[in-house]
Amino acid sequence: MNVAMVGGGFMGKAHAIAYAAMPMYFWPAPAIPVRATLVEATNERAADAAQQLGFAHWSSDWRSVIDDPQIDVVDIVTPNDLHEEMVIAAAQAGKHIICEKPLSLNASSARRMLEAAEAAGITHATAFNFRRIPAVVFARQLIDEGAIGDVLDFRGTYLQDWSADPTFPATWRFDKSRAGSGAIGDIGSHVIDFARYLVGEVRQVHAVSSTYIPERPDPESPAGALLRVDVDDWASIQLEFETGQRGSIEVSRLAHGRNNLLGFEVHGTRGTLVFDYEHRDQLKVALADDGARMSGFRTINTGPAHPYGHALWPGPALGNGYAESKIIECFEFFTALTEGRPADPSFVDGYRTAAIVDAIIASTEARAWVEVDSS
Ligand code: NAI
Ligand code: SOE
Numbered sequence: 001m002n003v004a005m006v007g008g009g010f011m012g013k014a015h016a017i018a019y020a021a022m023p024m025y026f027w028p029a030p031a032i033p034v035r036a037t038l039v040e041a042t043n044e045r046a047a048d049a050a051q052q053l054g055f056a057h058w059s060s061d062w063r064s065v066i067d068d069p070q071i072d073v074v075d076i077v078t079p080n081d082l083h084e085e086m087v088i089a090a091a092q093a094g095k096h097i098i099c100e101k102p103l104s105l106n107a108s109s110a111r112r113m114l115e116a117a118e119a120a121g122i123t124h125a126t127a128f129n130f131r132r133i134p135a136v137v138f139a140r141q142l143i144d145e146g147a148i149g150d151v152l153d154f155r156g157t158y159l160q161d162w163s164a165d166p167t168f169p170a171t172w173r174f175d176k177s178r179a180g181s182g183a184i185g186d187i188g189s190h191v192i193d194f195a196r197y198l199v200g201e202v203r204q205v206h207a208v209s210s211t212y213i214p215e216r217p218d219p220e221s222p223a224g225a226l227l228r229v230d231v232d233d234w235a236s237i238q239l240e241f242e243t244g245q246r247g248s249i250e251v252s253r254l255a256h257g258r259n260n261l262l263g264f265e266v267h268g269t270r271g272t273l274v275f276d277y278e279h280r281d282q283l284k285v286a287l288a289d290d291g292a293r294m295s296g297f298r299t300i301n302t303g304p305a306h307p308y309g310h311a312l313w314p315g316p317a318l319g320n321g322y323a324e325s326k327i328i329e330c331f332e333f334f335t336a337l338t339e340g341r342p343a344d345p346s347f348v349d350g351y352r353t354a355a356i357v358d359a360i361i362a363s364t365e366a367r368a369w370v371e372v373d374s375s
Contacts, residue, residue: 001073002071004095005019005075006039007078008049008053012077015127019035029334031334033334036070037050046058046060074096074098075098076099083100092116097117097125098127099126100127102185102350103126103351106357107354107373110347110350113350123343124342124346125332126345126349130194130277130325133324134328135302138307146270147285148266148267148273148287151266152268154247155247155248155266155267156194156248156264157191157250157262160258161259162253166213169219175227175230179231182211182231184207188251193345193349196353198264199241199243199245200242204359204369205238205363207238208364212233234253235360237250263276263277270288271285284298302316355373356372356374
């Protein structure tokens with residue numbers, strides 16, 4: 001199936017690897033993704049990225065792939081503010097769509113994208129790839145099997161330090177008009193997706209946030225010019241799920257030493273599950289049935305006995321990375337597409353996550369609990 005990818009930056013590289021490698025992991029593949037056209041902001045960038053990432057054609061006009069009858073799938077990997085227009089146009093042209101997270105700048109925009117995709121009857125996916133990590137899927141299986149009893153609460157974190165240096169420039173992720181929010185939507189959306197995947201829908205939230213570095217160097221202007229940062233750097237969020245459980249999430253992009261600590265801890269009446277992306281092949285499991293004498297965590301390295309184990313490496317702990325999470329995401333998307341069923345996570349998940357992000361931001365402003373409106 002012919003894929004047009006719009007955006008050949010950091011994540012575009014991961015998506016391109018997934019298109020190339022998915023059939024090598026999952027064989028026979030549900031479909032063979034063909035890297036047909038890469039669209040970038042300029043002809044120069046498009047030509048270079050197409051050559052690097054193995055696309056047959058390139059363009060600097062994203063509408064050209066919308067109008068191209070040879071294109072089956074459009075993959076949106078651009079900054080967040082560009083998602084809505086591109087996705088709606090692709091849906092109206094009948095293209096199947098993968099769109100990166102967060103789906104858009106806010107829930108009303110995400111809702112328009114979902115409605116356009118549903119009206120078009122196309123397969124649509126939101127690229128929350130981390131829920132596809134084998135250890136995360138294994139955690140979901142254990143919860144579903146009742147291995148930790150009834151879920152009591154959820155703790156999630158996403159702590160990074162790539163922007164802890166005040167001289168890190170004000171790239172698009174620090175501009176509300178381009179990103180929608182800061183850490184809350186950028187990395188908090190991943191943790192929210194974990195919470196929804198492992199526990200369920202969120203009823204209301206209470207949050208506080210801070211912008212620690214209010215100005216950063218303008219990457220587009222001569223040395224020394226500063227831009228005001230109008231998004232959050234850090235947030236602490238309390239959750240109440242629709243089923244009554246409680247939870248908490250902390251996000252920061254300025255946590256020195258925390259390079260990419262995306263994780264969760266789920267407490268149940270009969271056990272606890274702990275995941276840490278920095279040790280992403282592992283799931284730590286504590287079970288009450290082990291008794292006091294043997295109380296503690298066992299560290300399970302995922303491998304052939306675990307989700308997707310048949311397709312990944314032939315032994316536990318051989319190492320799954322960013323690319324493998326995208327390769328699995330790609331497999332699941334094309335499986336859903338060829339089977340004619342909804343992808344998971346879809347734009348519904350992108351919209352519901354956006355509604356939770358909106359409520360979190362509203363709560364930081366109101367300094368009160370805010371109901372999630374994902375009607
Ligand atoms: P980036 O800035 O590295 O790349 C974005 C690319 O889009 C740039 O190369 C830029 O030239 C291109 N672009 C801008 N305007 C364009 C246009 N009109 N037409 C075509 N190309 C255009 O950004 P990054 O980090 O790759 O993020 C892209 C998206 O992926 C964002 O929505 C981000 O939230 C998401 N993302 C998701 C991750 C995940 O784990 N699922 C990880 C990193 C980013
Ligand atoms: C920056 O915080 C970033 O690239 C996020 O945008 C991604 O979603 C995350 O997976 C890695 O960090």
